Amino acid sequence: MHEDGGPAGRRRSGAPARLADVALAAGVSTATVSNVLNWPGKVGPATTERVRQAMAALDYVPHEGAVRLRRGSSRSIGLVLPDVANAFYARMARGAADAAFDHHYTLILCDSADDAEREEGYLAMLAEQRAAGAVVAPLGAGTARLLRLRRRGVRLAVVDRAEPTTQSCSVSVDDVRGGRLAVEHLLALGHRNIALVNGALSIRQCADRYEGALQAVACRPDARLRQVNVATMDAESGRSAASGLTGADAPTAVFGTNDQLAIGVTQALLGAGLRVPDDVAVVGYGDLEIAPYGPVPLTTVAQPVYELGRTAVELMLDEIDQGDRHEHRSRVFAPELVVRQSAPRVS
C-alpha cells in the first residue's frame, strides 16, 4: 500500500519533511514535536532545542492543509469581484489583501470576469475549500447564491451594495452624498446652470449620484440642473454628450458621474475652443488613477476604496471570531471632494 517505508520508515527522497521525520531525527515522539510548535511551555528546553535543530536540518515546513483538517478550521478567505484589472477593484483588492495578511489569513482571488456563471463557480469552489469567509462584490442583484454560501458555512461580507443588515455585513460608499458634494461645490463656485452627464439610472450608483445632485440644487431655487444620460460611461460617451452642451444657453458647469465621462467632456469642450475651468467647470467622480492626468487635472469625488476592501475583510473576520455573538453591520463610507484645476476652489 505504501509507496515506500510508510510513516515510521526512513525519510522519503524528494518529498518535503513531515513532522514524523523531525520526530525521528530528534529522537522524540510526534506529539513532542507538535507541542514544540503549538504549546512551547509544555516541552523542556533541552528537548525543544534538539527538536528545533532537527526542524532546521530537514527544512521542515508544517503542512497547513493537514493542520487545518485536524483542527477543523480554515484560515483562508475568498475575494470575489468582477475584474481586478479595473482600478476600483484593484485598489479594493489591495485593502483586502493587506487586511488578510495582518490577520494571517490567506486570500483567494476570484475574478469573475463580469460573468455570472463564473462567479457562481467561484462561490462553489470557496465552499469546497471550506473557506472561512468571503468578501463579495456581487455582479447582479441576486441574493440567493450568497445565502447558499452562508448556509454552507462560509461567512460573508458584501461590498458596494447597501445590504439589509439582517443578511450579512456590508460596506459601501454613500453615493447620494457624493453627488451632493460635487454639485454643492459647483454651486458654491457660483454656477447656476449645471449639466449632469450620467449613466443609466438603473445602475444604483448613477441613480444615487443623481439623487444627491438633485438634493444640492433643491437648496438653490435659482439653480438649474439638466440631465444627459449616456449608455456607456466612457470618454467617448463623454465627448459626444459634450457636443450637445456648447450651443446657446450652454451650462457653465458639468458634473460627470465618473472620471472617464468627465474627461471626455473636458476633451470635447477644449476641442470646441472653450476653456476649462474658465468658461466651463467640470467635476468628475471616482478619483481613480486617471483623474490627475486629464487635459486639466480633474476635480472629482474620491471614494475610500482601499478602506472598503480592508473593512469588508475585517467585518467578516469579526463574524468568524465572534460567531453568533456577531451582529451584522452596514458600514457606509463618506466620499470626499478632491479639488483640482477643472473646478478650483475660488470661482
Place this chain on the structure above:
Amino acid sequence: MHEDGGPAGRRRSGAPARLADVALAAGVSTATVSNVLNWPGKVGPATTERVRQAMAALDYVPHEGAVRLRRGSSRSIGLVLPDVANAFYARMARGAADAAFDHHYTLILCDSADDAEREEGYLAMLAEQRAAGAVVAPLGAGTARLLRLRRRGVRLAVVDRAEPTTQSCSVSVDDVRGGRLAVEHLLALGHRNIALVNGALSIRQCADRYEGALQAVACRPDARLRQVNVATMDAESGRSAASGLTGADAPTAVFGTNDQLAIGVTQALLGAGLRVPDDVAVVGYGDLEIAPYGPVPLTTVAQPVYELGRTAVELMLDEIDQGDRHEHRSRVFAPELVVRQSAPRVS
C-alpha cells in the same frame, strides 16, 4: 475524544455534511460515494442515482482539503507581486487569475506592498500551503529566496526579469525593442533632435529602454538623442524635466520612458505655450489606463501585460504536469507601438 457521535454516528447539527453522512443516507459505503464522485463508470446507475439524491438532500460539498491531503496533490498557486493596486500588476493578476481558473487551480494573492520582508513571509506561507507553484514578480534581485521555495517543492515562474533558463521559467517584455520602437517612430516622423526623459539606469527596464533608444538613433547619423534622468518616474518629475527642454536648441520630440513621465512632459509643454504634437511630439511607455486620457491622447509603447500573467501561470502549470520532462523557458514578449495623437502617424 469525539465531541459527538463520531464518524458513524448521526449527522452533526451545524457542520456541513461529510461523505460518510451521504453514504449513510444513501445506504451505501463511503467507497461507493467516493466512486460516484471520482470513477463514475464503476457504480451502477441505480446506486448512483440514490447517492446523488442523498448528496443533493444534504447539500454535500466535498472537503477539498481532505481530498488533497489524501491525494497528496495541491491545486493552488501563489501570485506574488509588489502591488495589485498598480495598473500593471492588476492587469497581470487578471491574466494569472484567468489562467488559473481555466486550469481549475486556486489563486492565492500575495501582495508584498513593496516590502521585502513581507514578500519573504508570503513565500514561506506558500510553502506551508504546499502550493503547487508560484508566479513571482520579484521585488529585488535576490534569487536565493526563490531557490529555497523551489527546494521546498513549489514550482516557480518569474515575471518581468529575464531569468537564466536554468533556474526556472520566466516571462518578460523586450524593453530594448520597446525603446527602439518608440524612437524609430519619432525618427520616421522626421525628428532628429530627440530628448529621452528616463528614470534611474540602475532600474533594468530604464536601462533597456535607453539601450533601445540608442540603437535606433545609431542608424541615423544626423539624429541626436539627449538624455534627462529623473529620480521618481511620475508626472511631477516629467513636468520639471520638461522645463529644461524649452529653450534654444529645444528638441522637437520627447520620449518619456513611462506614461506618467510623458504626460507630465506634455502638461509642461502645453503650459509653456507649445503645441503637442505640432511643435513637439511625445511618446510614452506602458499604455496603462491613463495613456488615452492625457491632455493629448498619448502615443505609447504597449506591453502585453495580461499575457504576461497568463503565460507565467501556464509555464508553471506545464512544469507541474510534466515534472522532470519539463524544460525551463524564457518567453520574451514583444511590445507594440500604439499610435495616438501625441505623435501621430504622419509627420
Place this chain on the structure above:
DNA sequence: CTGTTAGCGCTTTCAT
C-alpha cells in the same frame, strides 16, 4: 458492482 480498511500529516486527549 460494492464494502472493508489503511492511511495522507497533523493535533490532542490520556497515560506514563
Place this chain on the structure above:
DNA sequence: ATGAAAGCGCTAACAG
C-alpha cells in the same frame, strides 16, 4: 515532561 494512539474527511487498494 514525554509518548501512544485515535482520528479530521477523504481515496484507493484489495477482497468479496
